[in-house]
Amino acid sequence: MEAKAPEARVVRSGQPRIMGNVPPKNPNFTGRESLLAAVERQLTEDETTAVLPHALHGLGGVGTSQIAVEYVYRHSGEYNVIWWIPAEQESLILAALAELAAGLGLEVGPQANTAVPAVREALRTGKPFDNWLLVFDNAEDIESVRSYFPNGGPGKIIVTSRNREWERVATPLSVDVFDREESIALLQRRARGLSTHDAGRLAEALGDLPLAVEQAGAWHAATGMPADEYLRLLDERRPGILELAPSPDYPLPVAAVWDISRHLPGLLHGAYAFVGVAGFWRDRIGDRAADPLGLAPFRFALRRLQTRTVLRTLATRAALTGPGCRLVAGLTRTVDGWLREPVDGRAVARARAAAAGHRVEWRLRNLRCGDEERAGLGAALRTGAPPPPLGQPLLVPASERTHWQDVRGALYLRPDSALDVTVADIGPRAASVAAPDAASVTVARGVRPRATPPVRADVLLIRGESAAAREAYRERWAEAPGDPHPLAGWLLAHTALHPGHRRLLARPERFAAAVAAEGPEVWEHAAHRLAAAPPPV
Incomplete structure (x- = not known):
């Protein structure tokens, strides 16, 4: 793929002829000048540049996506077409490419199997x-994402990813944490009046991780909390938002991506970040320029639900200081207003469906009942005895937890575009998506596995065909016994048919414990048994 000569390009006008789905420009973008120059240089020399994190061993938060966004806005006048493609899930890639087909004026329908090729x-x-310039953002699955690259052509591709295996198939650009001077500059830009000394102390405690520095600056600006108190919180708090990790359309909060050896922001920091995310999407509802795919209403609705759950947990279970109580109360008033x-x-x-589904599957994958409670639940199912009292759930050991992408939750983002795609993915891979000329990529040990595509039952559930979905999830379990995905899906489909059984969704790990030694043929009996007999507390 050869670049066009400079004289053939569009005159710098600040905007290309077609530009879609690009996130808003970050007014607080700081530093990174050498990296931006490197992106420009590499795109001049090669067709594909992979912007990868450096020295953090796959952790997020170093700002790869922000660098790509900044490059796009600085060089927008140099391209005829710029299209931003969320690449966490194949369904999102296909939806974005189908939208691009309309933007290019191609005479094809909205269905991915015709629009994408x-x-x-x-x-x-x-x-x-x-x-043209395509940006594949958060592209973790190399084989999947590369299959959507054009086979040559007069354009460029930027990939942002945490997967360093992209180095084997694209020109890499490693992104490290901020230099200390960049951290201090960003903190002082966000938090006016913060001294250079205090900004340096915060930057050191935060490891100069850009996402953490950005959130700390916003936190200080909103609360005025002295640096000493903030640093004390970093020392004492540990993340408590595991259950509320967001869906694939947004990067993880900093509390969920830091290595345990570093200082970690706690629940208060996570709550503030959640409010900021919800407000971000609220401001973009109805703005077709900032939200060309019309996804802001769903994202705002999802984030305000998750944020309210975080705040409710803080208000009822956390030992907050006076400033913490005032902050939670203020954030709660804001979010309660948004909910109206x-x-x-x-x-x-x-x-609501996406939030419930994510919560159920997260609990099945990460929590389990204690041995005594598990034994009592099995006995209750076999003998008809009362279920045991609710016990404190136990966290599954890290060695037993596996990487998980909420493929079912991603379907709720764009059900109109994703359904055709997922139906095709149930069988052999959609023939319309041809593999690139290059040889296929072998996933190396230690690299994230290929994302599991949504199963047939997921599509049926999203369509509202709950009875058929319930049966399909049972069949899926027979193919993959022990997989939490079909068990979670079955519970969601079952409670859609039996709303009175929704209590099962609050503690799905109890249902899993009750049926652990049984086959899916007893699931319905177990659901009626456990839902009809509330356990003693």
């Missing part, structure tokens, strides 16, 4: 537009 061919030939704001009813319903 048409887009790839248009980009390969440079018709109707050459000199009208949002598209379909988006709200999807957000």
